[in-house]
Amino acid sequence: MSDLIKLSLADIQKGLKAKKFSASEVTSAYLNEIDAANPKLNAYVSIENEQALSMAKASDEKLAKGEGGALEGVPLGIKDLFATKGAHTQAGSHILDGFKPEYESFITNNLWQDGAVMLGKLNMDEFAMGSSNETSYYGAVINPHRASGSNKDLVPGGSSGGSAAAVSAFLCAGATATDTGGSIRQPAAFTGTVGIKPTYGRCSRWGVVAFASSLDQAGPITRTVEDSALMLASMAGFDRLDSTSVDLAVPDFAAAIERGVKGLRIGVPKEYRMDGMPDEIEKLWQQGLAWLKDEGAIIKDISLPHTKYALPAYYIVAPAEASSNLARYDGVKYGLRVNGDSIDEMYENTRAAGFGAEVQRRVLIGTYVLSAGYYDAYYVKAQKVRTLIKRDFETVFNDGIDAILTPATPSAAFGVNDQEMKADPVKMYLNDIFTVTVNMAGLPAIAVPAGKDNAGLPLGLQLIGKPFDEETLFAAGRVIERSAGLDFTPKKWW
Amino acid sequence: MSLVDTRTPDPKKFIKGATGDWEMVIGLEIHAQITSESKLFSGSSTKFGNAPNSNVSFVDAAMPGMLPTINQECVRQAVRTGLGLKAKINNRSIFDRKNYFYPDLPQGYQISQFKDPIVGEGIVYLDMGKDGEVEIGIERLHLEQDAGKSIHDQHPNMSFIDLNRSGVALMEIVSKPDIRSSEEARTYIAKIRTILRYLGTCDGNMEQGSLRADINVSVRAPGGEFGTRCEIKNVNSMRFAVAAIEYEARRQIDILEDGGKIDQETRLFDSKSGKTRSMRSKEEAHDYRYFPDPDLLPLEFDDEFVAALAKDLPELPDEKHDRFVNEYSITSYDASVLISSRSNADFFENVAKGRDGKLSANWVINEFFGRLAKEELDVSNSPISAKQLGGIIDLISSSDISGKIAKDLFEIVWGEGGDPADIVEKRSMKQVSDTGAIEKMIDDIISANPEQVEKVKLKPQLIGWFVGQVMKASQGKANPQAVNKILKEKLGL
Amino acid sequence: MSVNADIVRKIGHLARIKLKEENLAGLADELNVILGFVEQLDEVDVSDVEPMTSVIPATLRTRKDEVTSGGYADKITSNAPLSEDNFFMVPKVVE
Numbered sequence A: 001m002s003d004l005i006k007l008s009l010a011d012i013q014k015g016l017k018a019k020k021f022s023a024s025e026v027t028s029a030y031l032n033e034i035d036a037a038n039p040k041l042n043a044y045v046s047i048e049n050e051q052a053l054s055m056a057k058a059s060d061e062k063l064a065k066g067e068g069g070a071l072e073g074v075p076l077g078i079k080d081l082f083a084t085k086g087a088h089t090q091a092g093s094h095i096l097d098g099f100k101p102e103y104e105s106f107i108t109n110n111l112w113q114d115g116a117v118m119l120g121k122l123n124m125d126e127f128a129m130g131s132s133n134e135t136s137y138y139g140a141v142i143n144p145h146r147a148s149g150s151n152k153d154l155v156p157g158g159s160s161g162g163s164a165a166a167v168s169a170f171l172c173a174g175a176t177a178t179d180t181g182g183s184i185r186q187p188a189a190f191t192g193t194v195g196i197k198p199t200y201g202r203c204s205r206w207g208v209v210a211f212a213s214s215l216d217q218a219g220p221i222t223r224t225v226e227d228s229a230l231m232l233a234s235m236a237g238f239d240r241l242d243s244t245s246v247d248l249a250v251p252d253f254a255a256a257i258e259r260g261v262k263g264l265r266i267g268v269p270k271e272y273r274m275d276g277m278p279d280e281i282e283k284l285w286q287q288g289l290a291w292l293k294d295e296g297a298i299i300k301d302i303s304l305p306h307t308k309y310a311l312p313a314y315y316i317v318a319p320a321e322a323s324s325n326l327a328r329y330d331g332v333k334y335g336l337r338v339n340g341d342s343i344d345e346m347y348e349n350t351r352a353a354g355f356g357a358e359v360q361r362r363v364l365i366g367t368y369v370l371s372a373g374y375y376d377a378y379y380v381k382a383q384k385v386r387t388l389i390k391r392d393f394e395t396v397f398n399d400g401i402d403a404i405l406t407p408a409t410p411s412a413a414f415g416v417n418d419q420e421m422k423a424d425p426v427k428m429y430l431n432d433i434f435t436v437t438v439n440m441a442g443l444p445a446i447a448v449p450a451g452k453d454n455a456g457l458p459l460g461l462q463l464i465g466k467p468f469d470e471e472t473l474f475a476a477g478r479v480i481e482r483s484a485g486l487d488f489t490p491k492k493w494w
Numbered sequence B: 001m002s003l004v005d006t007r008t009p010d011p012k013k014f015i016k017g018a019t020g021d022w023e024m025v026i027g028l029e030i031h032a033q034i035t036s037e038s039k040l041f042s043g044s045s046t047k048f049g050n051a052p053n054s055n056v057s058f059v060d061a062a063m064p065g066m067l068p069t070i071n072q073e074c075v076r077q078a079v080r081t082g083l084g085l086k087a088k089i090n091n092r093s094i095f096d097r098k099n100y101f102y103p104d105l106p107q108g109y110q111i112s113q114f115k116d117p118i119v120g121e122g123i124v125y126l127d128m129g130k131d132g133e134v135e136i137g138i139e140r141l142h143l144e145q146d147a148g149k150s151i152h153d154q155h156p157n158m159s160f161i162d163l164n165r166s167g168v169a170l171m172e173i174v175s176k177p178d179i180r181s182s183e184e185a186r187t188y189i190a191k192i193r194t195i196l197r198y199l200g201t202c203d204g205n206m207e208q209g210s211l212r213a214d215i216n217v218s219v220r221a222p223g224g225e226f227g228t229r230c231e232i233k234n235v236n237s238m239r240f241a242v243a244a245i246e247y248e249a250r251r252q253i254d255i256l257e258d259g260g261k262i263d264q265e266t267r268l269f270d271s272k273s274g275k276t277r278s279m280r281s282k283e284e285a286h287d288y289r290y291f292p293d294p295d296l297l298p299l300e301f302d303d304e305f306v307a308a309l310a311k312d313l314p315e316l317p318d319e320k321h322d323r324f325v326n327e328y329s330i331t332s333y334d335a336s337v338l339i340s341s342r343s344n345a346d347f348f349e350n351v352a353k354g355r356d357g358k359l360s361a362n363w364v365i366n367e368f369f370g371r372l373a374k375e376e377l378d379v380s381n382s383p384i385s386a387k388q389l390g391g392i393i394d395l396i397s398s399s400d401i402s403g404k405i406a407k408d409l410f411e412i413v414w415g416e417g418g419d420p421a422d423i424v425e426k427r428s429m430k431q432v433s434d435t436g437a438i439e440k441m442i443d444d445i446i447s448a449n450p451e452q453v454e455k456v457k458l459k460p461q462l463i464g465w466f467v468g469q470v471m472k473a474s475q476g477k478a479n480p481q482a483v484n485k486i487l488k489e490k491l492g493l
Numbered sequence C: 001m002s003v004n005a006d007i008v009r010k011i012g013h014l015a016r017i018k019l020k021e022e023n024l025a026g027l028a029d030e031l032n033v034i035l036g037f038v039e040q041l042d043e044v045d046v047s048d049v050e051p052m053t054s055v056i057p058a059t060l061r062t063r064k065d066e067v068t069s070g071g072y073a074d075k076i077t078s079n080a081p082l083s084e085d086n087f088f089m090v091p092k093v094v095e
């Protein structure tokens, strides 16, 4: 393994500027590693060798002239949900077979403008629907981490499982990801990486294949808090083409990292202490609070009374929006078509063959809850509950809380093909129990690796912030990262 | 929609059936394409007749990850139209998705407004001639996207899809079920079209589909409970609207009189057969699963925005009608004809300003509009300008020419152009008002026709013969009033 | 509220997904588990609560009426499963 791939994003930049190595060398090192690892980990669904090398070459030319953007020459992996012009963009689905967009997403365009290099497209749960990356048409992604002494394959979490696995296994310097109910933070927690879901509206959704429009938000997965700050600064920004994009200047996130937590009021919501929560999770949480307190934060017990209802409301709102967002995959304009004798037959054949079981399930649920006679009982009710969930947060923030600390997930990574989760969809959904409230309220939240379970598997803590206050999350996240002081490099078995 | 009957049953409108009288109840949903450069939610062009899929952006084709952004001009136009319909403007409205599958609907949903439209209730007045004025309630106006076009006749087993229209902004104007005859429906469509054209919010071109109507028809015993309605989709001419309504009402009456019942359904009008038929593709009940579009935020604007648009609103047909009647002392009927379009009304005003209103209205309606119609022209490509026509009327008013000469002059100006006064001068068309000259001609005629002079004394209406002789002698140029006056004196009548 | 095989078949048609007859009962069970889970919301008193229409406190921005896109029919149909002369082609639609 080349040492180049182990560098943090910040160190790659320093090395490139100091001409210790070239962008082409870093890129090649990653491409070699991907070639070796991907057959086992299945993190990439498409490896863009040529494009990566030519982008790296262009970066080297700029760097030679002393030019270059904020991420010049930094090799990144891109979740398959982002439209990348002329390249594989299939949202982990069969229904987008062969689709190569004629346009580039706002976010990836920002990254390329800043000089980043695209290594390839990353595996994901189909249409970002899943918490284990097993719903991908391209097969499951395998978590680079294994329980000590075990050779059982574990899931990397989802839906950004490819992103998390690739970052964790050094198959890219950083990756784009998206989070609708926890899809950045849960895989980050399962792989010992850092993932931030910014405030809704911070990153443009233009060119990101939609799952649930009112909840979807893109963010980075990286190996360090600092790298997340650097990457988010490039991804974020106001976009006129997204009506929900917020016209706010992007702060210098990196400048906030070492700000510390002195005097910050950190809330501890009692409703997150769930029945049957493993001791190690509870311990990790207390440890996190102790670290923050040691660095001068004030810990406060708070109440977010509607927490319990976030997940049920989510499983109405998200499938409802998805059922409509996914109506465009009909075999007419792009992707898969399975013929039929009539137009309706063609639609039904195409969508039956093109969507996997979990996507079909959610489209059916979403269709049902919007249908005549049920709309008010389900959808309107869920959106009202959402108002209450948001109000809970507003109340505690108005009371002076600066950020909230919670566990990121109720457990460490579980096994691939877990029979219990397979038998009961709701069991799988419970993975997002701590993350989903944040999407329902549109808030920013970061997952930071903070400890390991008895088997040595990574565990993460989540910090939830005020709207558009990602800076506090980076500062507090950095304190946890530093205090934990652990190495989350997976032991290489692949 | 709460169904409230605002009309008093009018026996003149009843339809005779085998079992007694029937009354039609009609409500209209007019889809009007908003006049704008680009589409409602994308920056592609709205131009008509371009090559297939050339007016299509990635947004219109519902490419993955594409998002809608709203066109401010379409919002303005909808509010202006609402003001023109004297309707309530809603400062906050919401865009919803109407979900259904159809190949010319690329998103799998139409962005429309369901619960909270941009415009609420309003009123339209119809001038039904001798039947007086009728008030038709407007239920609402909402903004929505048009669909693309499916072409079924290019291939034996394939339909072709062109998305050029996909995403073009429409206003759907929904009336209350206040219409009671096909003639009222026709007048209503015409009135809406006139208002839209006055406002410049829709070109009203029905052939190109810029304006089309979904017609809800039911029948009932006069003044009775509302019956079950059928919706006739996408009628794109006023003539077809009348034919479709007449056919559909009769069809429903026949079913009911045979003891049957009406199925609420969507029907199509076939202009070749003049019949309506059930739409096969709609056999299963639709469930549109409306919900607020999460890609769009609520549309909000303040009262100042609305007030500014109201201030700049042009004079609308009803107001113009009343002003014409008052300002130019013309009949209500003439005013109705003159205001049929803004350009016609403007032409009239340019003619009538500073001139006699009645005379101007006469000339504009009878000579000018008549001639335009004959030549299949309209005001915009008329060979004669308001200034020229005004010049002709000035010559009449100053007694320089007679009405009859004026018609000749109109022909000359129509065909050859030129300044009417110059033409009259150069071609010596001025009428002779010089009493000396007229007296001389009259004296000559009287002395040459002694028998006629005797007869006219017994039968004074024979004076016409003398007038004719004078006009002939003067080649039509003698002032008829002067001729009459002098003749009466000389003949002692 | 719960669904049965008949309702699942209807929803499948509404969503234009062909469902195998033999899977309907199993799907109904799965959907009922999810519906049972979401019905926890019945415990929440939502009287006088406005449904959320936007998670960020903002209203709709409008754009200028300008032609800024389109004019690339080839790109529009470049990914189409079947097209001719820049038309999309689909099995014949009968109205």
Ligand SMILES: [Mg+2]
Pocket (backbone or CB within 6 Å): B029, B172, B214
């Ligand atoms: Mg309608």
Ligand SMILES: [Zn+2]
Pocket (backbone or CB within 6 Å): B031, B144, B172
């Ligand atoms: Zn409509």
